[in-house]
Amino acid sequence: MNVKKDFPIFSAHPELVYLDSGATSLKPQSVIDKMSEYYTQYSANIHRGIYKLSERASQEYEDTRAVVAKYINANRSEEIVFTRNATESLNLVASTLGQEIVSKGDEVVVTIMEHHANFVPWQQLAFTVGADFKVIGINDHYELSIVEKSDRRGENTIFNISLDGIVTKKTKILAVSMVSNTLGTINPVKEIIAEAKKVSPDIITIVDAAQAVPHLKIDVHDLGCDFLAFSSHKMLGPTGVGVLWGKYDLLEKMPPYQYGGDMIRNVSIEETTFADVPHKFEAGTPNISGVIALKEAIAYLENLGFDTIRNHEKQLAMYAARRLNEEFSDEIVMYGPRHIEFMAGIISFNLKGIHPHDIAQILDENNIAVRAGHHCTMPLHSRLNIPATVRTSFYIYNNEEDVEKLVKGVKRVREILRK
Ligand SMILES: Cc1ncc(COP(=O)(O)O)c(C=O)c1O
Structure with missing residues (x-):
């Protein structure tokens, strides 16, 4: 290459x-050029101005949302929330939905190979509400200990997943990375999620795809997860842009993560109502040039x-x-x-x-x-x-x-x- x-x-x-x-x-140069295009051709804030520059910037920004949705096979663009990075995407879910659905005596499950970004938010959530924090281990092959493979030949691999004693009816959250940033292990998250949902149908599954999205074709439908998080900067895109994909129904029910401009519908002294998904989760001026240029990174990867x-x-x-x-x-x-x-x-x-x-x-x-x-x-x-x-x-x-x-x-x- x-x-x-x-x-x-x-x-x-x-x-x-x-x-x-x-x-x-x-x-790549195309990503750098796209960032520069924003600053030199239509540098304006988004979703606010009723003038041409702002309309162009808003259009470019929302176009990226549609491109990202297609890239991971999301149902609709509104399921894509732009954040600062994968870390913020994961914290967003832990601090909003996590706080609402996990209570004392419940269980939160992660794996030992998680990056701190997909470990600490869940650990702290569990400690705060008094839930049991469970950690799936690894075996001598540096693979998750719950994974037993019956056939190791390429595409014919059949995974047997054993969640006995790990995921139970009390498990509310399962957070797992698709690719370990240290071991490079590709985890069979689709099979793990399917097995977990058999044991606990209401379990919320979160996939940290920060090391997967730059390298592997991702299809959120095929994975069967509820949330997926990744960072633009690991996939040829600009720094300061993260993505959270979530099922629309779940996003709709979740409270906002931060409050401020752009995420409200109406504000009065008595009350505030919030904008629709995904804007409800995008308070304040985002990384406009970064988001706009992310679609060039995706175009580059798809072209290869x-x-x-x-x-x-x-x-x-x-x-x-x-x-x-x-x-x-x-x-x-x-x-x-x-x-x-x-x-x-x-x-x-x-x-x-x-x-x-x-x-x-x-x-x-x-x-x-x-x-x-x-x-x-x-x-x-x-x-x-x-x-x-x-x-x-x-x-x-x-x-x-x-x-x-x-x-x-x-x-x-x-x-x-x-x-
Ligand atoms: C597997 C994994 N998850 C999450 C992150 C956090 O990404 P960011 O620092 O862009 O939020 C990283 C970064 O190295 C990672 O490798």
């Missing part, structure tokens, strides 16, 4: 090996096609795992599923006896950007009994040459630190 030319950062830094797309992706993207990342992740194994065999520990069908383009590892931060720092001296730390998954790192890992995450602009540079860089780390 030859797309580096579309990403201007590679012109500014021709030596850059960017392996941190799990944190945030790079942006998700089969192409997935195949590219699969090949690259397999290649990277093989090369790291070849070069560092007993010295390296990789944390992630062994079977490629359950593995996204993320490889986290440690070199025995060397601190991850030292690895990241020396790699950076060689223009290789990786992440070192706990990647906002401290419970997972505790479960693995390690304080930190080095994370490499691959995307459309990476290639085998990048992997070779990584391998060379890690060899250099070993030379320097083992002297």
Whole structure:
């Protein structure tokens, strides 16, 4: 895949090996141009002005809503709420619907591999109302312990999910990520949700798709979830824009998240009535240019096609795992599923006896950007009994040459630190 030319950062830094797309992706020129178009051609606030510039900005903003709805196969554009990021999308649900439906003695279930954004809001909700906070573990293959597979061959995989003792009739919330940002594990969320709804039909299911939407085709109908959250900046779009998709009926019943301009219908001293969904959840001036440019990011991804993207990342992740194994065999520990069908383009590892931060720092001296730390998954790192890992995450602009540079860089780390 030859797309580096579309990403201007590679012109500014021709030596850059960017392996941190799990944190945030790079942006293609078309997205940057669209943001600039807003500021140079029709920079005005939305939904307010009765003049041409504002009408154009509002139209562009609402067009993105329709594009996002289509992208994830939502029933209607009104089911798309724009937030600041995936974190805010998840907090929105926990603070509104969560507070209304979870009470003392109920259960809230998450997994040990959640990013803090899909862990802490549910934990705090449970602690506040006195509900039981339950955490699904992982097995030795770095997959959720509730997942048993009867067939591991590609598309024919059949998942057996065992929620015994985890999801019960008292469970009100199940929040699970589709792809782990640390292990790269692709979780069978569709099967997990179906199984959970059999046990507790009224359970509300929330999918954190922050690491999934940039890489995999998402269909909210097919998943069967109630809410889905993701961030624009991980999928080639601008920072400061998040998406919350929710079933319309649920969104309609939920109270507002924040109060202020744009989210009201009528305000008087005696009372305030609220705007319809989704505007009820979009208080204040949003990130207008960011939302407008998100549709360019979606156009870019759709133009490449998700089969192409997935195949590219699969090949690259397999290649990277093989090369790291070849070069560092007993010295390296990789944390992630062994079977490629359950593995996204993320490889986290440690070199025995060397601190991850030292690895990241020396790699950076060689223009290789990786992440070192706990990647906002401290419970997972505790479960693995390690304080930190080095994370490499691959995307459309990476290639085998990048992997070779990584391998060379890690060899250099070993030379320097083992002297
Ligand atoms: C799986 C997952 N969920 C949620 C988030 C939070 O995303 P944001 O920081 O854009 O809110 C991240 C960010 O790394 C993530 O990887």
